[in-house]
Amino acid sequence: MSDHGHRHHGHGPAGHAGHSHGVSADADRRWLGIALALITVFMAAEVTVGILADSLALISDAAHMLTDAAAIVLALIAMRLAARPARGGFTYGLKRAEILSAQANGLTLLLLSAWLAYEAVRRLIAPPAVAGGAMLITALAGIAVNMLATWCISRANRTSLNVEGAYQHILNDLFAFVGTAVAALVVVLTGFERADPLATLVVVALMVKAGYGLLRDSGRIFLEAAPSDVDPDALGDRLVARSDVVEVHDLHVWQITSGQAALSAHVLVEPGGDCHAVRRDLEDVLRHDYGITHTTLQVDHIAEQVLQVALHGERGAADDSAHCEAPHGPVHREEPHHH
Structure with a gap:
């Protein structure tokens, strides 16, 4: 027993270091919380405009924003779990909760991209009328909101695969909004309504790339592979x-x-x-x-x-x-x- 007590005492400095990391984790939580609030408010507005303007690109961006919000919520929950001390049967604590979160993020991106690809192809074949003006204004507003959210998350600790997952979601969304804005401009100027589903397909490609990257990296950790930089x-x-x-x-x-x-x-x-x-x-x-x-x-x-x-x-x-x-x-x- 005395040996155990001694060893526990020996962890003093490490415990202290852990505490200082806890402070940065609180800062991470604050930045992620701000990004979450921004995204949730804008997403609600965007779904409304997307339905009224009948724009799949806007609805796909909003769906993408829903996964952004889910990614941030997962990241916040995982952070809280990972910060818990090791006890009972969980001798490493719940640090892998962050990797589960990253895996869930990757999976939602892939599933959503499959649904959006199907919808986009359907609309390429039979394009509905799209209100380009409303689409353009919303996409430009979306670019601004996403830039702000991206900046917030870049302030958090991106060495965590978990926070990186949330960051990838939002960065993807930023590119998606740029694509949507270009498509809206095309619809307004030329009336070429297939630009809307084409922009959706660009978003899909970005989502697949980010989703695959997250699944691959988190999968390596679950399969107990060596870190990618160690042979x-x-x-x-x-x-x-x-x-x-x-x-x-x-x-x-x-x-x-x-x-x-x-x-x-x-x-x-x-x-x-x-x-x-x-x-x-x-x-x-x-x-x-x-x-x-x-x-x-x-x-x-x-x-x-x-x-x-x-x-x-x-x-x-x-x-x-x-x-x-x-x-x-x-x-x-x-x-x-x-x-």
Whole structure:
């Protein structure tokens, strides 16, 4: 019990750092809240005008704004959940709530784009009459509202995949409104009403791109893939090249949530090596060169007969089964010429 108390006490500085991040999270929440209010008010007006002017591009923009609002609400809920301390069965806390939110954002973008693409094609075949003037005024107002909302969210912490999800939604919307304004101008000047569904298809393409990106990035985190900027094989080779290290296996690198990587590995050290010094050395390399601070390294001395196998480059099953029933992933061994 005393050990547990001591370890908890040791978390003091980290807890303090967490608190300072909490302040920035509050600021994030405020900026996201302002963007949400802007979008919700404008969306209600836009749906009304879209129905009266019979403009699919406006209705598609409004539908897109609805997903913007949902994205921000999800982001706010996820932030609140992620800030909760780890307890009970949730040993990482609820940090992955932000990734669930990013995944939900990506999915809504793709589903909505499918529906809008269908509607747009239908209107290309049989274009209804569109009130271009009302469409143009609303689209221009939409550009202004979205620029303001984009600016608000850019003030929040975009390294979070969750906030990035909300940001992508709104940035997409900005481009969509520019497209709608151009289409409205075409309708007003030439009476070419197919410009309205054509603008909708441009919006759809943007939505698919953003939705796919969010699903891909959040999917990587759910599948426990290594961070995209870390090559686990190169990392293993780097660790085994450090002094006294003979072998590294069961090496896992994953992300708890965006920007929070974790690593675990089993490290075998030369019979005369200092296990604690090796562990500190490897932790330093991981912290300074890879920015990975959440590490769990199991460091053991290698048995003499295993060392012989490792030196002669033979792959024997005996060395792995000595400690581990089924080794995970590749085994990184020191090259014989290091000796």
